[in-house]
Amino acid sequence: MQVTRILSAAVLSFATLGAMAQEIDRTPSTFTSTRTRAAVMAEAQNARVAGAAHWTSGGELNNATAVPSLEAPTVALTRQDVRNQVAAARAAHQLPRVGDLM
Numbered sequence: 001m002q003v004t005r006i007l008s009a010a011v012l013s014f015a016t017l018g019a020m021a022q023e024i025d026r027t028p029s030t031f032t033s034t035r036t037r038a039a040v041m042a043e044a045q046n047a048r049v050a051g052a053a054h055w056t057s058g059g060e061l062n063n064a065t066a067v068p069s070l071e072a073p074t075v076a077l078t079r080q081d082v083r084n085q086v087a088a089a090r091a092a093h094q095l096p097r098v099g100d101l102m
Helices: 002-020 037-050 052-056 059-063 079-091
Strands: none
Touching: none
8 A cells, every 4th residue: 555655656756857847958048248257256346345335325226217106196085984885885785796797
């Protein structure tokens, strides 16, 4: 009984691994670097020296465009007003039943 369970678990695990396997992509990469390794390492060292100041001053984010903030709409209704509206709609049978499509 135990051998059957172990064998079935092994077979299922191998089948799962086969399903997750991906093909090897042997196409050459078209990426070409625009900076040297020394330039990248120097930039990383400068960021380490600057510490948190590098990130709080914006760092690379200085070039990012700002997203305008949205103002929250002002609501003139109070909670009790909404409750009263729901109660009135429920009394007039205007609310859909649970599970009904609108």
